[in-house]
Amino acid sequence: MTPAARLAGTIELIAAIATATRKPADAVASDFFRARRFIGGGDRRAISDRVWAVLRAWRRLGWWLDLPDEADGARLRAAGLALLGGEKLEAVEALFTGGRFGPEPLGAAERKRLARLSGHKLDHPEMPDAVRFEVPDWLFPRLAARFGADLALELSALAGPAPLDLRVNLLKATRPEAEARLAAEGIVARPTPLSPWGLRVASRAPVTAAPSFREGLVEIQDEGSQIAAALADARPGMRVLDFCAGAGGKTLALAMTMANRGHLVACDISAPRLEGALRRLRRAGVHNAERHLLTPGDKWLKRRAGGFDRVFVDASCTGSGTWRRNPDARRRLGPHDLAELIVRQAKILDQAANLVRKGGRLVYATCSVLAEENEEQVSGFLSRHAEFTVVPCAACWPFGAHPPAAAVFLSLSPHRHGTDGFFAAVLERRT
Numbered sequence: 001m002t003p004a005a006r007l008a009g010t011i012e013l014i015a016a017i018a019t020a021t022r023k024p025a026d027a028v029a030s031d032f033f034r035a036r037r038f039i040g041g042g043d044r045r046a047i048s049d050r051v052w053a054v055l056r057a058w059r060r061l062g063w064w065l066d067l068p069d070e071a072d073g074a075r076l077r078a079a080g081l082a083l084l085g086g087e088k089l090e091a092v093e094a095l096f097t098g099g100r101f102g103p104e105p106l107g108a109a110e111r112k113r114l115a116r117l118s119g120h121k122l123d124h125p126e127m128p129d130a131v132r133f134e135v136p137d138w139l140f141p142r143l144a145a146r147f148g149a150d151l152a153l154e155l156s157a158l159a160g161p162a163p164l165d166l167r168v169n170l171l172k173a174t175r176p177e178a179e180a181r182l183a184a185e186g187i188v189a190r191p192t193p194l195s196p197w198g199l200r201v202a203s204r205a206p207v208t209a210a211p212s213f214r215e216g217l218v219e220i221q222d223e224g225s226q227i228a229a230a231l232a233d234a235r236p237g238m239r240v241l242d243f244c245a246g247a248g249g250k251t252l253a254l255a256m257t258m259a260n261r262g263h264l265v266a267c268d269i270s271a272p273r274l275e276g277a278l279r280r281l282r283r284a285g286v287h288n289a290e291r292h293l294l295t296p297g298d299k300w301l302k303r304r305a306g307g308f309d310r311v312f313v314d315a316s317c318t319g320s321g322t323w324r325r326n327p328d329a330r331r332r333l334g335p336h337d338l339a340e341l342i343v344r345q346a347k348i349l350d351q352a353a354n355l356v357r358k359g360g361r362l363v364y365a366t367c368s369v370l371a372e373e374n375e376e377q378v379s380g381f382l383s384r385h386a387e388f389t390v391v392p393c394a395a396c397w398p399f400g401a402h403p404p405a406a407a408v409f410l411s412l413s414p415h416r417h418g419t420d421g422f423f424a425a426v427l428e429r430r431t
Contacts, residue, residue: 001043004095004102009039010050011074011103017051017328018072025055025328045204054081055327056159059131060122065113069331075103076110083117134159134327138335139320146371150415154369157414158421162324164201165192165419167221170256171285175199181212194417195226196399197256216283221249224321224412224419228365229253229312230398231410231424236261238309243267243352245291248277250314255286257398264289265308301351309360311352315345317366317373321421324414342372349381353388353429361391362427369413369421378409378425391426 001009013032017025029051033044054061054077059069061080067073075096082092092114096105106114123132130140133155147154166189168178175191179199182189187205192198199218207213207220229250234240236259242251245266255264266281266289268274274291281289292300318338319329349364356362364381366373382388392408410424 001039002101004097006043006046006050007078007095008101008103009036009043009047010054010078013047013051014054014074014078015072017055018074021332024326025051026326041206050078050081052161052327054078055331056134056161057081057084057122058327058331059134060124060127063124063127063131064117064120064122075106076113079106079110079114080117081122083114084120084122089115089118135330136333139330139333142370142372146369153415154413158320158323158369159327160324160414162222162322162414162420163418164204164207165221165223165226166199166201166207166218167195167197167226167253168199168218169216169252169284170197171260172215173217178212178217181217182210185210185212187212192223192226194399194419195223195230197230197253198223198226214283216285219249219252219280219284221253222322222325222420222422224417224422225249225367226253227412227419228314228363228410228422228424230257231365231393231396231426232257232310232312232361232363233396233398234258234262234264234310234312238262239307240264240310241267241304241308241312241352241355243311243313243355244315244348245277246270246273246314248274248280250312251277251289252280252284252286254310254312255281255284255289258288260286260288262288265292266290267292267294269294301355305354306357308355309357310363311355311360312363312365313348313352314365315348315373317341317345317368318370319367321367321369321413321423324420338370338372342377345373345377346380349377350384353381353385356429358429359431360429361396362388362429363424364427365422365424367420367422369423374411374423374425375409378427381427387430388427389430391428393424393426396426 017028020028061077065076065080079092093106096103098105130137144151168175179189188202189199192200212218234254234257240254245251245268248266251266266277271293318333323330393410412419412422
């Protein structure tokens with residue numbers, strides 16, 4: 001593709017993501033490229049890189065261009081990012097070639113608005129803090145209270161790109177074996193610092209096309225997610241329930257720690273997600289797991305009350321801890337979403353509590369950095385369920401060394417730990 005054609009593809013994809021208000025950007029991008037198979041791998045990566053750079057700078061670009069957050073302004077945002085990155089206006093304008101493969105030429109009003117950006121950098125001292133750190137205005141005070149003196153460091157880390165982490169499937173290979181296999185396939189990966197199952201890929205690489213991935217030796221999973229799953233301490237022979245299994249990422253990790261022995265159930269309310277989990281379970285060589293689709297008024301839950309040694313709840317949440325990977329999510333998050341999620345999380349926890357046997361454990365996890373979804377949610381649960389008590393993170397840390405934080409709960413963040421923002425609490429039912 002020509003540079004003008006790449007720019008046209010960038011603008012088109014930005015607009016598609018901006019208008020798909022309830023669909024994640026990666027899903028929109030997947031559909032976009034699937035419908036345009038003529039776009040080669042190099043061009044696809046170039047377009048994706050530009051689009052994600054715009055998403056990471058959405059509020060700052062809007063500030064410079066006087067665009068509201070809800071306006072896609074795809075042409076201006078794509079051009080503005082190039083200008084604030086050091087390109088000359090004439091060079092950027094020359095890419096708007098019109099015709100079949102290039103974007104339509106800039107109009108006089110567009111050129112005038114973009115001219116204000118020439119010679120400037122993306123950040124500016126007059127920007128409001130919420131704009132500079134790319135977070136919604138309504139959420140900024142909550143994050144400030146959460147992170148305190150580390151606010152700038154944490155939000156800067158959340159605004160940056162995320163590494164690509166893999167979890168080695170110990171059912172099929174050791175970490176050194178998987179590392180060597182990936183290296184033979186041209187993928188350089190190094191052990192993660194916290195999870196003994198993790199490998200971090202040094203640069204962007206087509207991992208999903210690698211034989212080691214297709215054969216189930218590795219799975220894509222952030223190191224923080226691996227650690228949260230490990231806290232369940234799911235052992236061989238146990239009865240374990242992954243209550244909000246989704247596509248099965250943590251189900252796979254739980255099956256691995258169970259060494260394929262015992263009974264593992266993956267539940268979810270979404271049939272397509274569970275169908276995706278089935279494919280992953282087969283690839284990983286898991287054979288001690290079954291799936292169950294939860295439906296309204298499901299009697300399955302009542303019949304299995306008190307039947308599990310471990311119940312893992314990876315609850316629906318704002319996903320604020322994953323903004324490095326999903327920068328568009330912060331733009332779509334509103335106060336009403338948080339309010340609805342808090343109610344839903346409490347209901348899920350109450351349902352899950354009934355499934356834990358005496359002496360068993362309930363693990364509550366989120367990929368959120370917000371206290372309302374984490375510590376406050378656990379506090380509310382304990383006030384409703386006196387039969388449960390907190391097991392400190394250090395008491396169930398499975399890796400030998402000390403946990404990364406000495407608090408009662410697991411609380412990970414991009415700045416302090418290099419992981420996604422993750423929270424986990426281990427709650428034990430009294431005997």
